[in-house]
Amino acid sequence: MIGAPRLDRDYRIAVLGRLTDIAVLLITADLVFLAKFHHLVLKPQYEILLLVAVLFMFLAFPAIKVYDEVRGQARRFIVARLFNGYVFLGVFLVVVLFMSKTSEEFSRVWLFSWLIASFLGSVLIRAVSAPVIDRERREGRHSRTVTLLGTQRACIEVEQKLKEADSSGYVVYEQYLLDDESPDTSFLLSGERPERSSALFSTDEVWICVPLRHGGVVTDVLNQLTDYAGDIRYIPDLSGIELLNHGVVNIAGMFALDVSCSPIRGTNYLVKSLEDYVLSTGILILISPLMLLIALGVKVSSPGPVFYRQERAGWSGKPFSILKFRSMAVGADQSGLRWGRAGDKGITRFGAFLRKTSLDELPQFINVLKGDMSIVGPRPERVQFVDEFKEHIPGYMRKHLVKAGITGWAQVNGWRGDTSLHERIEHDLYYIDNWSLWFDFKIIIMTVLGAFFDGKPNMGRMSGR
Template identity: 40%
Template sequence: MRIRNLDSSFVWLHRVLDIAVPFALLYLIAMTYGIFWHDRYIVMGLIGGLSLIFFNQATGVYTGWRGRSLFAGFKLILQAWGLTWMFLIVFAFMLKDGASFSRVTVTAWALITPIGLLAYRIVIRAILGRLRAQGWSTRRVAIVGAGQLGQRIAKTLNESKMLGYNPVAFYDDRSGLTGTKVEGIPVVGTIDHLLACRLLEEQYDEIHIALPMRAEARIKTILNALADSSITVKFIPDFFSFDLLHSRLSDIGGIPIISVYDSPLNSPGNALVKRLEDIILSTIILVLISPLLIFLALGVKLSSPGPVFYKQVRVGWNGKNFNMLKFRSMPVDAEKEGVQWGGSKSKTTSKFGAFIRKTSLDELPQFFNVLKGDMSIVGPRPERDVFVVEFRKKIPRYMQKHMVKAGITGWAQIHGWRGDTSLKRRIKFDLHYIDNWSLWLDLRIIALTFIKGFINKNAY
């Protein structure tokens, strides 16, 4: 069976099992605890399985699974199952039907199901690994170019046996490499030796061209020569030449496109996941901290005359302005001399205002901004519009932080880059977050924000 067809078959197998496994586990847990198996459990099991498939698709569980490590795959499964549970909680809340289910059974199901999903994937990987080790459905690959790119390809293929590719030879124009080994693979000759070889199809199943982009003429020569054979030829772009490691491949009407400055959040599916995350978590957090919000509002009102909240114009998603909410920590006329960036420690505050700034409690009303859609819980911190005009001229890629919604906390903030710290370093961390967004990364940042605490020497 061809690898592409095999890959499609296993994706459909995963989808079927991702419905069957949660449903079967829910039934077994209910029977174990002696719970009556009624129609609502059947509905919950089916909705849970179907939702899991949807969120698996949205988080990329079914995409590129062959070359993914087991740990990386499990992180994606946990993300999808977490989103499934958020959906089920909201669904049950809307129907007001929570009393129909055993809490022990449902809790056990929530904890055990990810283990079951991982377990069956381990079994499938073990079976496929055994078959691959015996040479079943593998493809012999010759790599043209033993440089940095070729070595990375060879290492990746050797470490990812699930791909079904077996790199068996290097060809390189540097004749001094002939007879040596690179990444444990023999360099059998120069590229001219490869092109002069007859019956390539009998020696290799595929040829991967891994030459730098500056070798355009050589690449064209190779492609023209290999056009006279029936062997599969693949060209791997050299992402190292132009710092394109953060870029993504896509297509428009079949035309291949390299997205140089892009974000996973530009995908409608990922954007929906992110918005659901913000709505669900901000609602839960606002409910939990509502007594604290009342206490802080009273503290602001009693410690200094003026409004409780302070609205400040900030620049957010796509460079659009919005009013960011804070608990007021300064007198109402604190900025009568104009707006200045930095120097937060020298700004006038009341004693209570100094406390809530130091502990970042003045930021809590921003969860209302999140619920409204102006902000996200996790994202780059927004700046004031007057500073954005200045910073965009001085800091490379500064405006790219506005490709996503601004956040209450972020990758830069949990690493200490906040307040009067280096903007260039902060932007570097913000861009890392934008380029590598995932639900798992968001949850990690939220957890680290609580673990490390809100108090920071740069928060004042």
């Protein structure tokens, strides 16, 4: 047989990953304890907590699919699952300490430093081992043979992508090309092409590559491959369909293909919320003296309230009241709605300074604490303009699959203020499709660097007010 099952290699890699993570957990506990207390031997209560952590990692990490690596999968997904696992571990340990009323017996610095060091150690091990595994697969070792069965266009596209991702270790051994209009699979077991049917049964996997409109072919193939012992996968031809954060989910026992969905769900929602609440709280504490000075400057420069409130479209298109330091004279925005020309709307002299430096955006960290916004995300627009833009800009409403942000991928790339809406939407959708905690941190860092090197933060400059 050409393709005897090769799951043993992938299984060994998964087992090795679990063992190394446990080893990292044990080693970093001692090293962080040594750095903190200058003593290598853990105290008894620390040893008990370490044992609890190891048991949680051994039992829970596989359950939350930390080790469910798929060949050819992007590294960021592997790191994201690992991060989720350590977040769950940290939350679990904190709950255990408070429930057992023993939290005062442990150093919080040690606990959080230990978890961070363990996570970084696990990531480092994967970063070192990944090139070795990739090289072996490129050289043809531990590869898995695949039979493609589908329309010509779909099979060619799949084969091309496998060639580009040669480190995945998949090798196309055979192809069965079906007619684009009326695919017929009756020949598979008819005996008309016995040599090819034999090849089909000797590969590790069969991938069915047909358009969604020919979904019945999948059933036909499965009925004819009841004696096949390898993996069978359905790869629908989705060319022409614009996908956003797509994937497969199980709903009420039914498999559903996510075509355009928000990435901020489940554990991602927890991670994103923690990021927003922790960072916004810390930032508001740090900038509170500056905000008091700005508030005083607004009151002195012109009569009226300190804050300016305006309705904007947020997550799922629902309106919320955005906060800014008032930069216009009271009543200057009553002359009618206009998009753009932000510098021609009764701005005060002090307000012009605030806008130039984006300091008028600082109260939006309060919006973040309220849950209306995120620190990173697409910039929100006025509801009235949303109704207009969605009619002329394809995919405009899909930017509302996540919370609106103070800064975003479009802004740090220069698409802010009175710039191309089409370019902004493309960047916003790219952010949604590629969201991760690390992507958020990258955007935050780019925003801060922009404040130092460009003279002002790359926060969104909103128009229409």
